[in-house]
Amino acid sequence: MDSLTQIILGAAVGEACLGKRIGNRAMLWGAIAGTIPDLDVISNLWLTPLQGLVAHRGITHSLFFAIVFSFIIAWLVKRYYDSNLYTKKGIRRLSALLGSLAVISFFGGLTSLFYIFGVGSMALALIGGALMAFGIYVVYRTWKYYGLVETPINIKEGYWAWYNFFFWTIFTHPILDCFTVYGTQLWAPFDHTRVAWNNVAVADPGYTVPFGILLIAVSLYHRESAMRARLTRIMIAFSIGYMALTFVNKYYIDQIFENTLKQEGIVANRYMSNPTILNNVLWSATAETDSAYFQGSYSHFDKEKKFKLVRIPKQHHLLGPHVENDSTLTILKWFSKDYYSVLQRADGKLQFNDMRYGVYNAMKAGITEDDFIFKFVLVKDVKGKYRLDGDAGRPPKGKEREMMSVLWNRIKGI
Secondary structure, eight states, X not given: OOHHHHHHHHHHHHHHHHHHHHTHHHHHHHHXXXXXXXXXXXXXXXXXXXXXXXXXXXXXXXXXXXXXXXXXXXXXXXXXHHTTGGGSHHHHHHXXXXXXXXXXXXXXXXXXXXXXXXXXXXXXHHHHHHHHHHHHHHHHHHIIIIIISOOOOOOOOXXXXXXHHHHHHHHHHHHHHHTSSSOBOTTTTTXXXXXXXXXXXXXXXXXXXXXXXXXXXXXXXXXXXXXXXXXXXXXXXXXXXXXXXXXXXXXXXXXXXXXXXXXXXXXXXXXXXXXXXXXXXXXXXXXXXXXXXXXXXXXXXXXXXXXXXXXXXXXXXXXXXXXXXOHHHHHHHHHTTTOEEEEEOTTSOEEEEETTTOBSOTTSSSOOGGGBSSEEEEEEXXXXXXXXOSSSSOOOTTOHHHHHHHXXXXXXXX
């Protein structure tokens, strides 16, 4: 999922592991550990877009990485606390600064959501002002109690306590990613299958916002407070409960999609469903037949319990013969789990469309090359092999507001 959600999850898991003993420091270390797997994006500086597609959510998102890397970071952090460096005023203020930046990022992200969904300027100003005022208060508390006046507690956690802490704060990151359609290579380097349960969007404010608010509320209480312990249990229960409900929701959606296919007389070889971005109300589903995909959407606010489908021909023949020997196509087929269609663009180039994401506006007449959410433009090199032309898998450029408008209307059942 998105980085903000992963930071919140890491901080929450850190609080559950060591919060009672080391206070908000557990949240800070958990937030840091929770974002470590996503540092694989640094490899994009030297990898090609295609190589980056393979590397992202690869080895750093695996059980193997969590087991091995936790040995290293646990040893480093234990050495840090054994040295008593954390008692120095400069280090304490640096910790307060990091915590403050995390809070500001969270509330800034909340405010941006209202802009994305087109909330009016007056409402945006009022909501944004209230959120930032609360954020400033939390920052003030952070500095007051951790950067300025708090007497540092004696932190003498054992090595295995730190190992357990970092294993869970790191490993819950790829576990959370498994809930999304993008998936993660959980068993790398031994198996590169992408584990994807398709029940949560890669960014979902319905999960992130309440989770983050509960986390901030927990941080405002003393580490030994009964209220802090109670709020921590509520926070963890919310996270588990939300994910459980999305599985129930997915089962319900799948039943509607199966009924839709039956009503339309479509015999599918296989199908998949997943929530659209930023919500768990509007779902997209794709059914595969021998020659085409049937892709559509359904919102819980739709008046009729039926998916609105559009037929998209596969056109795999456009790729030509011997596609199994082409390394670029092999990777793209692996990445899309063989849910792909091909079309010829207006400029004559071929476009490989990842049909797991489908089109952003299946309701309009005439699907064009710009309507596909995740796509790859292909050209041939001098050896006759395919390579990517431009960025990998980018949504349509310049259509962000239009896409959000379509999304918002479909969520409302329009």
